[in-house]
Amino acid sequence: MGVEIKGLTVPALLIKLDPSKSLQENIDELKHKLSSAFFKGSYAVVDYNGLELNEESKAEIEKVLKDFNASVLGFQNTKNNKESLKGVTQKKSLKIINKTLRSGQKIEYDGDVLILGDVNPDAYVVSSGNVIVMGNLRGVVHAGANGDETAVVMALKLRPQQIRISNYIARSPDEPYDEAKESNSPEIAYIENNAIVIDKIK
Numbered sequence: 001m002g003v004e005i006k007g008l009t010v011p012a013l014l015i016k017l018d019p020s021k022s023l024q025e026n027i028d029e030l031k032h033k034l035s036s037a038f039f040k041g042s043y044a045v046v047d048y049n050g051l052e053l054n055e056e057s058k059a060e061i062e063k064v065l066k067d068f069n070a071s072v073l074g075f076q077n078t079k080n081n082k083e084s085l086k087g088v089t090q091k092k093s094l095k096i097i098n099k100t101l102r103s104g105q106k107i108e109y110d111g112d113v114l115i116l117g118d119v120n121p122d123a124y125v126v127s128s129g130n131v132i133v134m135g136n137l138r139g140v141v142h143a144g145a146n147g148d149e150t151a152v153v154m155a156l157k158l159r160p161q162q163i164r165i166s167n168y169i170a171r172s173p174d175e176p177y178d179e180a181k182e183s184n185s186p187e188i189a190y191i192e193n194n195a196i197v198i199d200k201i202k
Contacts, residue, residue, distance in 0.1 A: 031068075
């Protein structure tokens, strides 16, 4: 079968590993497929598809993508939702929402949330982990809802009605929205010095 790379939404990719091959075989094939300039600057979700991975293996895959100027958004395992890596501190699971959230819709999840679409005004996302939006973030987002101050919110276009991380809140500015001043770079919101800070991702 081999390693599969599919476009979830530009610039997000789904990389599906082949459990019938060794980790090194998967990595070698991944390097070959990522050599195309098409994938540079992409963000990826890696589905290890039943292949046994520990944290060192995941770090190795992340390094491969980084070498090709791509970034890992998260890992998922569609063949076995319950991981049993003994002696390894497990990270929060990743929930993928493959749609735009419209006004009035709400997503709540105990883990990281990846939204492959927009979050429109008056849509709500509540997550105990990180929130990543591969589109326009115009609604309300609460990351680190269980008190995790290390959680982040990232979006390709970050213009929320409200961002909350743990117990810290940042609201949209009162002045009218100026599309001409909109950032062309993805942005990330995180807590620093007891306040929510927003930076461009370069």
